[in-house]
Amino acid sequence: MGMLTFDAIVVGAGPAGVAAALTMARGGLKVIIIERGRFAGAKNLFGGVFYTHALADVLPDYWERKPPFERPVTEQGYWMLSPDSVIRVMHKSERYRKEPADAYTVLRARFDPWFAEQAVEAGALLITRTTVTRLLKDERGRVIGVDTDRPEGSVYAPVVIIAEGVNNLLTRQAGLIASDLPPTHVALAVKEYVNLPAKELQARFGLSGPREGVAIDVFGDVTLGLPGTGFIYTNQSGISIGVGMLLSEFITHRLRPYEVLERFKNHPVVRPYLEGGEVREYGAHLIPETGYDRMPKLAGDGVMVAGDAAGMVDALHREGTNLAITAGKAAGETALAAHQQGDFSAAFLSRYRRTLEDSFVLKDMKQYRRMTDFLESSPHFMGTYVNLLNEAALRYFTAHGIPKREMEHDIIKMVRERRSFTGVAWDMLKLMRAMRG
């Protein structure tokens, strides 16, 4: 057998890899996507809200291709849980109802195979059940292909796009990032899919039919007050429920992820929603909390990196798939241009980063660059304030025969007892800085 040679190799058939492959295949390149799972999506898990804008950019006619969306998100917001109470801030609008909608709940086991199929239809070759074990480099250190765990498993191409997700082994081997993510810069999330008949689900969440859905992010007691979030999303006939925290928090507080989720599921406010539902699957996955300042270099000689592998996640808005798709597309376009110029040097490929600097991907990453540090330095933030708000609400909404003026004083006193005024002011200042970038 001769050498296996392609115009481009993509490692990983997640959103980033598929978007890159699709873009390059449509541009006429001979592309191979190598995925270690049994099928695209077999090993992937996310919370569940998929934003369509990025998809529309790579696949303008995606709606006609019947993507396997679960429910449009027509209501979304936050639950702030204290141990026995909740404050809900939910937003529902008629404007969420137009389809294709901005956001849908999605199950990756269904979505990823569909998305990969679009790349295959465009001419890309998808090889599954095959793990890329290392990058192949020439004597000058330029990437010229990959090696896999298969016999006769080397494949060559002038450009390799690494879209390997959060376990960034190849990104490290490419020399684009110095070390593995420390536990303070990676979150661990656990999730369950709880089956519920569509009718029952709709009744519980106040949905009028299959074309409505809810996305709830949960703070406070869900993570025992530690930095992190929980989520509850509605699928066609089931609930995605999960919780995520920095890996370092699990370690420091000796918490077991599944126990934290179990606790969340048994919270008096949450339990009724799940009653009688059957857990169909569960799993765990990491989320990079790399932050703008610690992102890897995005290109080297003959290589680019996109998606979670490059830390492209906006944790605050639980966005990741859209950043991955936009980055994959930009990397694919850069590879097309490189083929046109016959130049695969790091210098030429660096235009990939410039494209992303001009897009929401790196603009948002830059704006929230201090977010991880903020949470790390103010671990009490979530717990204290969420509990406080719930206490305040309780006093506000109950009639004790106390004059309202006194009640207001009570509330203020309570806040002061838990956190000094300067403490509050300092927290707010830090939070504002983290939000503004």
Add this chain to the structure above:
Amino acid sequence: MHAVVAIKQVPDTSNVRIDPETGTLIREGVPAIVNPYDLHAVEAAVQLKERVGGGQVTVITMGPPKAAEALIECIEQGADRAILISDRKFGGADTLATSYVLARAIETINAELPVDIILFGKQAIDGDTAQVGPGVATRLNIPLITYAIAIEEFDLEARTAIVHRRVEQGIEVLQTSLPVLLTVEKEIAPVRHAPLPRLIAAARYQPEVWSATAPVVFDPQQIGLKGSPTVVGKAFTPEQRSGGEVISVADLGLNAVVARALAVIEQAHVRNLQPETGVVS
């Protein structure tokens, strides 16, 4: 050498919810896989081909269009030709109808290129009857060796083979004439990791599709629901039995043990006569 391997696509019912390797989800909408024993059958056929210095391995399956994936996996493993027997009319087949279709298909394949050996899995992990292989051998009127674990000798000139089969008491070594039909255990051949170039070739391979009427005209009375007299009353997982009581002669003496044993049997007997009382645990 021409080997035909019958394979079935089955749901991955290994029933593990967490991937032991990655800790991630095992999917809802359970993925379909090649029946594990059948992959070993394919491997055995490919190894036999290598051993005798060439030939052809043909894989066949009766199933829905999606079963083409399973055939492609067999091409990756080294099979040369794949045939998907697929038609709505085959739907609802029991082991009788399945055996009929596969036997007729193998006859047709044999007419094109004589078949020396036919391999089946020992059983399908979903249906679990282990009837289809024997059913096909009977229809083709050729020797059948079930639970095969090794092909010691395979002589195309003398047209004989020596095959080891697993039985409860040990291993039987049998000599057979060719063609022969084997249903195989996993030991028959370890499944190798297919080379990348084969995966790439297989990704572009399109299995032949046979319908109920072309190229073979199957008897409409013998296929699908019509050809399936089996009635499944109820499907259930038998209750797990507990370990049972150990009565030791050394501890109690022979007489006491016999008495105790008789009492247990009597109790069990009473329960059988009056199941609704359900007092015996």
